Amino acid sequence: MKSQSSTLLAEVRSFRQNHPDVRYVDLIALDIPGHFYGKRYPVEMLEKVAAGSPLKLPQNAVLLGAQGGLFKIGDYCFNDGDPDANRRLVPGTLKPVNWESQPLGQMLITSDGTQAPIEFEPREVLAKVLERLQHQGIHPVVAFELEFYLFDKQLENGLPQFARDPLSGDADDQPNLHIERLSRFSDVLDDMAQTAKDQGIDITVITAEIGPGQFEINFGHCDDGLRAADWAALFCRSTRGVALKQGYRASFMAKPYLQFPGSGMHVHVSLYDAAGNNLLAAHQQQPLRHAVAGCLELLPHCMPIFSPNHNAFRRLGGTVNAATRASWGFEDRDACVRIPESDPRNLRIEHRLASADANPYLVLAAILVGLEHGLETKREPIAPLNEDRNSGTDFPVEMLDAVRAMQQQPVLRDKLGAEFVDVYCENKRQDHLAFQQEIHAHEYRWFL
Structure with missing residues (x-):
């Protein structure tokens, strides 16, 4: 974990050095229908995450429907209190975004490899098979x-x-x-x-x-x-x-x-x-x-x-x-x-x-x-x-x-x-x- 944190931290610092005009980074993951969800982080906060600070998003964000709404699926969404779940940064995916009007970065996040992966997260499903x-x-x-x-x-x-x-x-x-x-x-x-x-x-x-x-x-x-x-x-x-x-x-x-x-x-x-x-x-x-x-x-x-x-x-x-x-x-x-x-x-x-x-x-x-x-x-x-x-x-x-x-x-x-x-x-x-x-x-x- 320490080795991964140091690698991620070096990646974030190198990105900041090469792209000093980027103030925010979109942290994104794919939900079940194949749409990206996530959060836009100030780049200085991203350094803290890379260094080991927790990164949490609602677990049920993975369950969004094609139009972004939530469905009652078992005890998820409406009977579970909408808990947060840990995510981690995917090394090597921090890149600049050049199609927005303002300088921006993006980076993939995932629950696979965390202490409690989300069983129905698409990337985690593939990770288990591999x-x-x-x-x-x-x-x-x-x-x-x-x-x-x-x-x-x-x-x-x-x-x-x-x-x-x-x-x-x-x-x-x-x-x-x-x-x-x-x-x-x-x-x-x-x-x-x-x-x-x-x-x-x-x-x-x-x-x-x-x-x-x-x-x-x-x-x-x-x-x-x-x-x-x-x-x-x-x-x-x-x-x-x-x-x-x-x-x-x-x-x-x-x-x-x-x-x-x-x-x-x-x-x-x-x-x-x-x-x-x-x-x-x-x-x-x-x-x-x-x-x-x-x-x-x-x-x-x-x-x-x-x-x-x-x-x-x-x-x-x-x-x-x-x-x-x-x-x-x-x-x-x-x-x-x-x-x-x-x-x-x-x-x-x-x-x-x-x-x-x-x-x-x-x-x-x-x-x-x-x-x-x-x-x-x-x-x-x-x-x-x-x-x-x-x-x-x-x-x-x-x-x-x-x-x-x-x-x-x-x-x-x-x-x-x-x-x-x-x-x-x-x-x-x-x-x-x-x-x-x-x-x-x-x-x-x-x-x-």
Whole structure:
């Protein structure tokens, strides 16, 4: 603890020296729906926290719904006195924020690694899974890919408008993969990329996607699963901020346009032993097949994680590479679990089902649990799509069905934690019911 305090203190002091104009630092963490919550600290108080002073926030902040409200979940929120819970600073995450009007810093905080971690905090859920795998001699290497849309900054009657081409001033309403779109939107994309790098995020490839104003950013492969998920979470925050600064609106919403492709979160995962050998490639790739089988078995029960809201379910079975059943295949983007072509050293799965607005900590935790389950049970997977285009198993396509499938799944309750599963499922159920409380204009038009 003393060593960590000295490291954190050196990090804060170095930040203050390099950024003397920064007076405040946002201390932030991701809640269950994938939104950041936290507090804005004077930078001099941050030094005290780094030196060992307590850092406490309400425990139930993790339980906020998609719109920020609290739901009654067991004894939480309304029968527990809304207690504080200890958090800690995440080393290496104190960075400047360049999209605000005033100089600012930000730093991740978490409850994992504290004396009493919050069992349902997303980062803690992932931390437990990674710790268990490490004890088994399994070391994941992870890379996220995130798709998002750029819109015009101004909404029209609450609806998104196509982003304007900076050169012509016309709406970017032609869906295509043309690389010229990267050039036309280079100012905002370059700013997003540089800002991400300033946050310590290893971004690599930028792609113009098929949807109008849609782009994809790839991250480097990382041998620290928590850091990889941190990068995905922080990128969403910085990208939205940069877009507003540049006169746009950026969103990771799963399906903003019914007629155009949705935005996904693709996760590449490979598994290594302590000597650096790829575990999936051993014995003629038999462990790969077992891992795929485990992923596909648990996938239908993880749908509230992969599709965390009503809109995310709209993305499934839509246009372009959006799976309708739990499936796998070699070099097949129609599959939920794709095996990219690679040499044995880099053999990996690409999990393609999650929506871009899913919680990256929970998505990675669910994928790793699927891989772990498969390696333990050693079952053969169903036929890949390369052999049978009709191969696949059904998964729930509505939230309440998905919640029921998740809540009673024994493997998930054991490996993600029964308390987390119960809290998460009730949060999703209540969010969905709250969403249904508003009568849509279509209902009046159809039934009045």
